[in-house]
Amino acid sequence: MLSILIPTYNYVCVKLVTDLQQQAERLECPYEILVADDASEDAFKRENRKINGIPGCKYIELQENVGRSRIRNILGRLARYDFFIFLDCDAEELSMPIS
Numbered sequence: 001m002l003s004i005l006i007p008t009y010n011y012v013c014v015k016l017v018t019d020l021q022q023q024a025e026r027l028e029c030p031y032e033i034l035v036a037d038d039a040s041e042d043a044f045k046r047e048n049r050k051i052n053g054i055p056g057c058k059y060i061e062l063q064e065n066v067g068r069s070r071i072r073n074i075l076g077r078l079a080r081y082d083f084f085i086f087l088d089c090d091a092e093e094l095s096m097p098i099s
Contacts, residue, residue, distance in 0.1 A: 002031045003079035007071040008089035009038040012047040016092040021054050033057040035089075036075050039065040 004020055006013060017033055024031040035051050037044070039062050051059035060078070062071065072086060 001029060001081040002027070002083050002085065003081040004031065004033045004085045004087065005072070005075040005079060006033070006035045006087050006089055006091075007038060007068070007075060008035055008040065008044075008048065009065070010040045010044050011089045012044055013089040013092075014047060014050050016087075016089065017051050017054060017057055019092065020087075021057055024056065030081065031056060032080055034060065034075055034078055036060045036062060036071050036078075038062055038067070038071045 002024070004024065006017070013035060017035060020033055024033065033056060035048065035058070037048060037060065040048075045061055048059050051057050062074070066074070075086070076084060
């Protein structure tokens with residue numbers, strides 16, 4: 001039982017969430033992916049709303065910017081499961097292929 005928690009601000013993370021959801025499905029254990037938006041600009045929010053259409057995933061929009069620590073605490077409180085993985089929204093961009 002796993003909660004994957006991703007705070008975001010002015011970043012589109014639909015591809016990251018899609019990839020994580022596909023990997024989580026292969027785990028064959030309950031999971032959720034929560035993305036919390038820290039009051040991004042509208043263009044980013046419009047794109048990230050697509051996350052709500054991905055099974056097992058939820059996109060949450062905050063009305064005011066609360067900062068890096070508070071948004072992580074909010075995600076932790078909203079999580080349904082006891083085991084958390086926190087990821088930065090740009091984690092996919094930073095990953096390096098293994099050769």
